[in-house]
Amino acid sequence: MGDYRMTQFEKVSQRSVQHSKPAGLVLQYGTAGFRTNAKQLDHIMFRMGLLAALRSKKTKSTIGVMVTASHNPEEDNGVKLIDPMGEMVTPAWEEYATLLANAEQEGLLAALKDVIETEAINMSQDVSVFIGKDTRPSSEGLSQAVLDGVSSLGGHGHDYGLVTTPQLHFMVRCQNTQGCYGTATVDGYYQKLSKAYIQLTKHAPNRTDDQKHLLVDGANGIGALKLREMEPFLQKELQVSLFNDGSSGKLNFQCGADYVKVQQRPPQGVQMSAGERCCSFDGDADRIVYYYNDSAGQFHLLDGDKIATLISTFLKELLNQAGLDLQVAVVQTAYANGSSTNYLEETMKVTVRCVKTGVKHLHHAAQEFDIGVYFEANGHGTVLFSKAAEEAIQQLALDPNANDEKKSAARLLENTVNLINQTVGDALSDMLLIEAVLAIKGLTIQQWDAIYTDLPSRQLKVKVADRRVIDTTDAERRAVSPAGLQEAIDALVKKYKMSRAFVRPSGTEDVVRVYAEADTQENADALAHEVSVAVYRIAGGVGEEPKPFH
Ligand SMILES: CC(=O)N[C@H]1[C@@H](OP(=O)(O)O)O[C@H](CO)[C@@H](O)[C@@H]1O
Ligand SMILES: [Mg+2]
Numbered sequence: 001m002g003d004y005r006m007t008q009f010e011k012v013s014q015r016s017v018q019h020s021k022p023a024g025l026v027l028q029y030g031t032a033g034f035r036t037n038a039k040q041l042d043h044i045m046f047r048m049g050l051l052a053a054l055r056s057k058k059t060k061s062t063i064g065v066m067v068t069a070s071h072n073p074e075e076d077n078g079v080k081l082i083d084p085m086g087e088m089v090t091p092a093w094e095e096y097a098t099l100l101a102n103a104e105q106e107g108l109l110a111a112l113k114d115v116i117e118t119e120a121i122n123m124s125q126d127v128s129v130f131i132g133k134d135t136r137p138s139s140e141g142l143s144q145a146v147l148d149g150v151s152s153l154g155g156h157g158h159d160y161g162l163v164t165t166p167q168l169h170f171m172v173r174c175q176n177t178q179g180c181y182g183t184a185t186v187d188g189y190y191q192k193l194s195k196a197y198i199q200l201t202k203h204a205p206n207r208t209d210d211q212k213h214l215l216v217d218g219a220n221g222i223g224a225l226k227l228r229e230m231e232p233f234l235q236k237e238l239q240v241s242l243f244n245d246g247s248s249g250k251l252n253f254q255c256g257a258d259y260v261k262v263q264q265r266p267p268q269g270v271q272m273s274a275g276e277r278c279c280s281f282d283g284d285a286d287r288i289v290y291y292y293n294d295s296a297g298q299f300h301l302l303d304g305d306k307i308a309t310l311i312s313t314f315l316k317e318l319l320n321q322a323g324l325d326l327q328v329a330v331v332q333t334a335y336a337n338g339s340s341t342n343y344l345e346e347t348m349k350v351t352v353r354c355v356k357t358g359v360k361h362l363h364h365a366a367q368e369f370d371i372g373v374y375f376e377a378n379g380h381g382t383v384l385f386s387k388a389a390e391e392a393i394q395q396l397a398l399d400p401n402a403n404d405e406k407k408s409a410a411r412l413l414e415n416t417v418n419l420i421n422q423t424v425g426d427a428l429s430d431m432l433l434i435e436a437v438l439a440i441k442g443l444t445i446q447q448w449d450a451i452y453t454d455l456p457s458r459q460l461k462v463k464v465a466d467r468r469v470i471d472t473t474d475a476e477r478r479a480v481s482p483a484g485l486q487e488a489i490d491a492l493v494k495k496y497k498m499s500r501a502f503v504r505p506s507g508t509e510d511v512v513r514v515y516a517e518a519d520t521q522e523n524a525d526a527l528a529h530e531v532s533v534a535v536y537r538i539a540g541g542v543g544e545e546p547k548p549f550h
Pocket of ligand 2: 070282283285286
């Protein structure tokens with residue numbers, strides 16, 4: 001039978017053989033999609049191509065598929081699915097993703113038909129899928145497998161090639177909103193963001209070249225390539241020295257936002273002088289952290305919490321000036337530094353919400369407010385404006401009766417909205433926003449850092465036989481199983497001042513994460529270590545018992 005006459009299912013059957021699943025391999029759609037060693041992922045990619053095609057038929061919209069393992073090592077890879085408005089795929093479909101991924105070869109068609117039936121999908125509906133990939137060597141072949149999956153269901157896949165994760169999210173939203181959000185191209189993205197950035201920096205006309213200068217660690221990944229591409233659009237309003245641009249170093253190796261945040265030290269390969277403003281992206285450029293060394297050589301990290309504080313303060317001030325009565329809230333996770341929560345609630349009088357780890361939870365909670373600022377401590381975050389908030393801002397900017405101060409504040413807010421990628425956390429967009437805010441407020445990185453002082457903290461990992469034995473509640477701040485673990489943590493926390501600790505199974509790695517805060521770094525380190533030992537003993541640790549942290 002000629003290829004053109006084959007039914008969709010026959011095609012799937014035939015092509016799936018070329019992307020066969022190793023028998024017995026089981027993977028979960030985790031905190032941010034599937035993620036593991038790239039060698040195990042070909043069948044997953046093909047099947048996610050199939051699922052994206054079904055999601056596109058179901059929603060009658062363009063769906064995105066991003067091939068990346070973000071901050072994980074170069075040998076790993078992964079896949080993230082993007083829904084029509086550019087946000088992460090809805091939880092019900094994460095379950096379908098896990099079902100399809102784990103169906104043995106002979107059960108794949110049945111699993112596919114199950115989804116089609118449950119969701120009552122019209123199979124004659126057209127399919128449009130946008131595909132992007134990061135710079136990992138394995139991403140090329142894996143994105144071809146996604147395209148194969150899409151086309152087996154008669155779909156059209158548009159391959160954007162090398163893009164950052166947030167660029168793909170942005171383009172999916174542009175496509176599904178008929179251009180209202182911007183043009184669905186990488187150039188359209190640069191144009192929209194750079195225009196807003198340049199408008200905003202006009203409010204800081206006396207900035208010196210020194211103040212416009214920023215050191216950027218590109219994690220040897222896609223963010224470095226895309227920053228280079230974007231630079232000409234910024235018309236020297238930002239002057240970047242780019243390090244770890246991928247020309248020689250290895251992706252995420254001793255560099256990048258995750259390394260800097262978890263190790264609490266500067267990346268390798270960046271030449272920082274005292275006081276210079278620096279930032280790091282992660283491997284797919286959806287996270288950013290800032291930092292500097294002071295004149296005594298001491299390292300200072302400005303993480304997602306400091307970023308959320310800077311941005312929410314800026315927005316509140318503008319809303320005040322504009323006389324707009326819109327509620328600003330900040331959404332955090334249990335990893336947020338206790339000082340940040342305290343400062344936001346007590347000093348800033350901002351509503352703070354704590355949710356489970358994973359951007360989808362933060363995004364969802366942020367949608368409940370007029371303006372929802374959400375950031376994970378690791379630097380993944382953005383700001384969401386409700387439709388009503390955007391309209392109120394636009395109306396005021398155009399109002400002939402509004403006074404100059406109000407109008408000017410409304411225009412600043414308008415450009416801020418345009419600079420922000422509301423689909424997902426975005427290192428490039430966040431960087432430009434932070435640079436603009438610092439410029440407008442005339443703040444140095446030291447002054448920004450001094451807004452509040454972080455409590456010393458430590459994050460550790462513990463290997464256990466089965467991390468699913470740990471169940472948590474209260475936005476992951478308390479463990480309900482295994483028995484005795486929470487009591488042990490409570491007793492350890494009591495030994496220290498200003499202390500807090502919690503444990504949770506990671507959704508992206510086969511480990512249990514331990515987090516502790518206390519009055520001094522030594523105490524935070526000691527508490528984190530003692531909690532790690534409790535996890536090891538009570539939750540079935542494997543290998544050697546954790547050693548004290550140095
Ligand atoms: C403590 C921490 O940073 N956890 C990260 C990490 O999730 P885990 O479930 O902790 O492995 O990766 C997620 C995806 O990038 C990110 O959303 C999350 O914040
Ligand atoms: Mg990432």
